[in-house]
Amino acid sequence: MKVKLYLYTRFERFWHWSQAFLIIFLMVTGFEVHGSYKIFGYDAACRWHNQAGITLLALSAFAIFWHLTTGQWRHYQPSFDNLRGIIGHYLIGIMRGDKHPFHKSEERKLNPLQSLSYLFLKVVILPLQLVSGLLYYYYNEWINWGITARLDGVAFLHTAVGFVLLLFLVVHIYLTTTGGTLLSYTKSMFTGWEEVEE
C-alpha cells in the first residue's frame, strides 16, 4: 500500500531550490571567470559570481540555523545500513524494476547513500568552496591579514571543487528521475509530499 508523507517542509523546499539556483548560477558565472567560455562578459560574470556567493553564504547561515533548531540534522547522521544493497539496487535492481530496498519515513527520509553523500557535500565540499571563495574574494586584504601565500593555490582549490560540484549536480539531477515516475521526486521537492510504499 502506498502512503503520502509530508517530508519536506516549506523552508526546506525554499532552501533547496534557492540553493540549487545559486549553485547553478555560480557554476555558470564561475567557469566564465575561469575563462572556459563567454556568456555575460568577464565584468558581469565576476560581479554576479561574487554577489551570488555572498547570497549563498547568507542562505547557508539560515539553513544551518534551521537544521539545528528543527532537529533535521539527524537525517544526515551517517549510516552504512545495507549500503551495499542500495548501491546494488542502482546498478542492477533498478533495471529489473525491483523495489527500492530503503523505506523512507518521517524519522529517516534519506537512504544511507544519500545521507553520506549529502553529509560529505555539506561538511566538506560546500565549506571548502565557500572558504576558498571568500579567500579569493578578499585577496586584496591578505596583505593586511598577514597571509603571504599566492593566489594560485586558492584558485586551484576553488576550480577543482567547482568541478566536483558540477559532477555532483549532474548525477544528482539524473537520480531525481529514479522515482515512481521520472518527475515524481522533483514534484515532491515542490509540494513537500512524497508517496512511499508502506
Add this chain to the structure above:
Amino acid sequence: MSPQSNWCRCTSCHVGYGWKDKDFDFASSENVDCLVCHDSTGTYRKFPTACGEPAYEEKKFGGKVFKPVDLRTVARNVGSTSRTTCGRCHFYGGGGDGVKHGDLDSSLLKASKALDVHMDVKGLNYSCTTCHVTKAHQISGRIYSQPAPNKHQLALPKDDGERLACESCHSQTPHKKENVLNHHVDKVACQTCHIPRYARGGVFTKMWWDWSTAGKLDKNGKVIVKKDEHGNLLFHSKKGGMGWAQDVEPEYFWYNGSMSYFRSSDKIPPQNGVNREPSKSLEINSLKGDYEDSKARIFPFKVMRGKQPYDPENRTLVIPHLFGKKGTGPYWGDYDWEKAAEVGMREAGLPFSGKIDFIETGMYWPITHMVAPKEQALSCEECHSRNGRLANLDGFYLPGRDRWRMLDSLGWAALGLTLLGILLHAGLRFVSAGRKGGQS
C-alpha cells in the same frame, strides 16, 4: 647613437646650446637657452644643424626654409612655456614628429577629448606644466631613476619629492562606483587601463629603425628616400629602414619606476647577438621590478625596436659620427660605418676594434600621456582572458587567463564520462522497462 661627435645636430634639443668644441661646459646654467622655452611668438626655432642656435640668416634644411629670427620681437614677448615650446623638442625627438615617444606628438597641440582628457582644448585644456609643476626651473617629472609611489603614499610633492603621478590628483582610490577597480591600483598602473592605445592623434610613431640597411644609394650616388602613402619615411639612405604605426596597443611589463641604461662603455652580454641568433635583442634600457616587488606595477610601454651598429670584438655599441663635414668621416656624407665609428669613438674616448656588425636593440618608452576618456578605458576581458593583453606577463595567477590544463582536462573528461555513464544507465533502464512492459 649618441649626441657625442654629433653635437651641432643633436644640440638643437639636447643640452649644448652654442656648442663650439670639446671644452663646452654642459653643467653651466649660462649655457641654457631661455628663449626656446619662453618664446611666446612661436617664431623662435632652432636651426637643426646650428649647434643649438636659431637661424640668424635665411637658411634651408631639407627643403624647409628657416627665416632669420627677429630677436627683438621675441625678447619683447617672452612668456610662459606652452605646448608649442615644450613640443618643439618633446614631440619631435629623434628627428621627426612622433619618432621617439609614442604618446607625445604634434597632435596634442590641438588635442580633442578623445585624444587626451586633460589637454582637450575644448575641455580642461591643460598645458604641460599644469601637471609638470615647475618651481625655480625644477620641472617635476616621473621617469629616470626614481621609484614609483608606495602603496599607501600619495605622490604629492610633500610625500614624494618633485615627482608627479596620476595619484597626485586622483588619489589612490579614484574609482567611485566599482571598488573592485580600486583593488587593482597596487599592481596595475592607471596608464595601463586608461591609455588603451597610443599614437591616437593621427601622427604615426616610429616602431622600427634598421640602421643596417642604411648607406644604399641610387645608381647616381644620390640618397634614396622612400615614403608610404601617409608620408612616413620607409627608407632613407642616411638612416636605413623604418616602420611606423598609429593607434598602437602598448606592450605591458612590470615596472617599479626605475630603469637601468645600457651605456656606451657597457659590454654586450654574451646571450645577445654575438654568439647566437640576434633574435634576443639588446635592451638599451632595462625595466626594474616584477610581481614580487611591492613597488612594481604593470605599466604600458612603446618598445622601439631596431638594428644598431656595434663592435663585435669589443662587444660594445658604437657611437658613429653621423653629422659633419664630408670627407672627415661622417656617416651622413661618407656612408662608411667603420670610419664613422672610428671618428665617433675616438671623440667619445672609447676603444673601437675597427669592425662593425649590427645588433637588434629594443628600448622601452613609458606610455603616460594621451589619457583616454573613461568610457574608453580597458574592459576586464582585455586582460582577464586566455590571450589578452597580459598573455606574456608571467610570475602570477591572473583569473580568466590562467588555468591548470591538467585540472581542466581532468574536470571536463570526468564530466564527459559521467554523462556517458548516465546515458548508458538510462538506456539500460529504458530497454529493460520496455521489455518488462512487453511481458506483462
